[in-house]
Amino acid sequence: MNLIYPRVIGSRLKLNALAVSLSLLFWAWIWGAPGLILAIPIIGALKIICDHVDPLRGFGSWLGE
Amino acid sequence: MQNTETLGSQQPVPVLIGQAAEEVEVLQASIKIGTIAQIVIALIAMIGLLYLLKLVLVTILVSVLLAYVLEPAVALLVRWRFPRWLGASVVVILAVVLALGLVYFSYSRALDFANELPQYTSTLRRKVSEVRARADTLANQARSVVEASKDHQKPLPVRIDHPQGVVQVISENSGTILDMLMAVSFTPFLVYFMLASKEHVYVSTVRLFPKEHRLVAHRTVGNISNMIRSFLLANVAVGLVSGIISGIVFWRLGHPVLLLHRCDQRVRNLDSLSGDVSCPPATARRRRRHLTPRCDHRRDRDRCRNSSR
Numbered sequence: 001m002n003l004i005y006p007r008v009i010g011s012r013l014k015l016n017a018l019a020v021s022l023s024l025l026f027w028a029w030i031w032g033a034p035g036l037i038l039a040i041p042i043i044g045a046l047k048i049i050c051d052h053v054d055p056l057r058g059f060g061s062w063l064g065e
Numbered sequence: 066m067q068n069t070e071t072l073g074s075q076q077p078v079p080v081l082i083g084q085a086a087e088e089v090e091v092l093q094a095s096i097k098i099g100t101i102a103q104i105v106i107a108l109i110a111m112i113g114l115l116y117l118l119k120l121v122l123v124t125i126l127v128s129v130l131l132a133y134v135l136e137p138a139v140a141l142l143v144r145w146r147f148p149r150w151l152g153a154s155v156v157v158i159l160a161v162v163l164a165l166g167l168v169y170f171s172y173s174r175a176l177d178f179a180n181e182l183p184q185y186t187s188t189l190r191r192k193v194s195e196v197r198a199r200a201d202t203l204a205n206q207a208r209s210v211v212e213a214s215k216d217h218q219k220p221l222p223v224r225i226d227h228p229q230g231v232v233q234v235i236s237e238n239s240g241t242i243l244d245m246l247m248a249v250s251f252t253p254f255l256v257y258f259m260l261a262s263k264e265h266v267y268v269s270t271v272r273l274f275p276k277e278h279r280l281v282a283h284r285t286v287g288n289i290s291n292m293i294r295s296f297l298l299a300n301v302a303v304g305l306v307s308g309i310i311s312g313i314v315f316w317r318l319g320h321p322v323l324l325l326h327r328c329d330q331r332v333r334n335l336d337s338l339s340g341d342v343s344c345p346p347a348t349a350r351r352r353r354r355h356l357t358p359r360c361d362h363r364r365d366r367d368r369c370r371n372s373s374r
Contacts, residue, residue, distance in 0.1 A: 004303070005303060008302070008303055009299050009300070012295050012298070012299040013295055013296060013299070030112065030115050031119050031123055034119075034127065037127070037130075038126045041126070041292070041293055042126070044289070044292040044296060045289045048292060049285060049289075052285045052288075
């Protein structure tokens with residue numbers, strides 16, 4: 001599940017599987033179980049914001065596929 | 066004479082330029098280090114804030130997700146000429162009723178499971194204690210080989226952990242339970258207000274930005290909405306696939322709480338291997354007849370008794 005979930009969700013949201021895994025790890029560390037649920041929307045929203053802000057576009061492309 | 070000394074103490078122009086360049090480099094390096102330090106401090110402060118504001122932020126973000134889940138139903142009711150506030154309230158009430166029903170169903174299932182649990186835990190505990198006794202014997206033997214004499218040694222202090230009662234668990238975690246109750250009681254109202262005033266929230270969020278950036282903000286908010294919908298759909302797909310796979314596995318194994326039955330069966334099989342019970346393990350052929358492992362085991366035991374008589 002830990003292998004399939006980041007790949008499926010990442011490909012659906014155009015997110016890097018590594019970024020998805022790191023995000024799950026980080027938000028689970030900070031918020032516990034709710035962090036696991038909210039990690040993907042947060043990293044997805046962060047990627048979209050980075051894509052639309054010029055100085056952060058590099059970080060956005062790193063988060064993407 | 067004074068002018069000559071002053072002129073003599075003055076350095077040549079290239080040296081001065083070199084010193085100025087060095088000072089600029091040092092200044093730039095210190096600015097860079099200061100910037101990095103500021104970024105690190107800001108990151109630590111942000112992580113600390115996220116940790117401290119866990120309850121508020123999690124409640125808001127979960128409410129946003131639930132609002133996205135319920136939005137299609139509200140849109141359907143609005144299409145059927147319902148006022149938006151009425152549609153939102155109907156959908157939120159239905160969702161709350163569904164959630165309460167699910168909690169009640171899960172609670173009754175958990176109670177059933179808890180009633181069945183002791184018959185498995187006693188067997189498991191017995192096996193664990195046997196294994197632990199063997200491990201202790203081995204450890205004592207190893208210690209006797211390594212150490213010369215144990216006569217002068219003091220006995221090791223042993224701490225026994227008693228299992229916690231329900232009242233103790235509740236009293237120890239009362240803060241967490243109260244926080245959770247507060248968050249759960251806030252969530253339906255937040256979801257309702259998000260659903261009822263969706264257009265207003267969307268437009269006012271875009272208007273927070275200056276005019277030249279509003280188009281970008283509009284696109285960003287739209288993309289985030291699409292992303293959350295995709296996320297929910299992908300989660301539904303993953304949940305369906307994992308549900309189908311686990312359903313097939315449980316159907317093949319033949320019992321809803323089969324895992325514990327299997328553990329029990331394995332433990333009894335261990336018994337039979339170690340000679341405590343002289344019954345053979347259940348065969349795969351009988352499993353294919355959709356018999357539960359416990360029934361299999363009883364049948365085997367009866368057969369053993371008959372054969373021994």
